[in-house]
Amino acid sequence: MQNRVTVTVGGNTYTLLAAEGEDYIRQVADYVNKKLEETANMGRLSQSECAILAAFNIADETFKEQKSSENLRRQCKELLEESSRLKLELSEAKREIFKLQQKR
Numbered sequence: 001m002q003n004r005v006t007v008t009v010g011g012n013t014y015t016l017l018a019a020e021g022e023d024y025i026r027q028v029a030d031y032v033n034k035k036l037e038e039t040a041n042m043g044r045l046s047q048s049e050c051a052i053l054a055a056f057n058i059a060d061e062t063f064k065e066q067k068s069s070e071n072l073r074r075q076c077k078e079l080l081e082e083s084s085r086l087k088l089e090l091s092e093a094k095r096e097i098f099k100l101q102q103k104r
Contacts, residue, residue, distance in 0.1 A: 001019070002017045002018065002019060004016070005022045005026070008029070009029050009036070010033065032054065032058070035058055036054045038057070039054045
């Protein structure tokens with residue numbers, strides 16, 4: 001279901017159609033406004049220059065977060081593989097202990 005949400009970004013009003021809920025869309029709009037304000041505080045820039053710098057900043061954050069997520073996924077995969085290896089070693093050690101106990 002598409003939600004129709006009206007937000008104001010950079011002083012302009014936009015009506016958006018989105019699958020996400022209204023609260024989420026408003027959060028995104030607030031975030032973009034915050035980024036626009038940050039770039040506007042950098043000096044005398046036009047609205048389009050502020051928008052482009054804000055877009056670059058958001059893209060930079062996105063790429064860094066994606067890289068971080070990829071690193072976390074890789075670490076999780078490595079830890080799961082190590083866990084599986086250790087479980088196998090534990091099973092083998094338990095079998096060996098059982099065999100040794102049976103020899104007594």
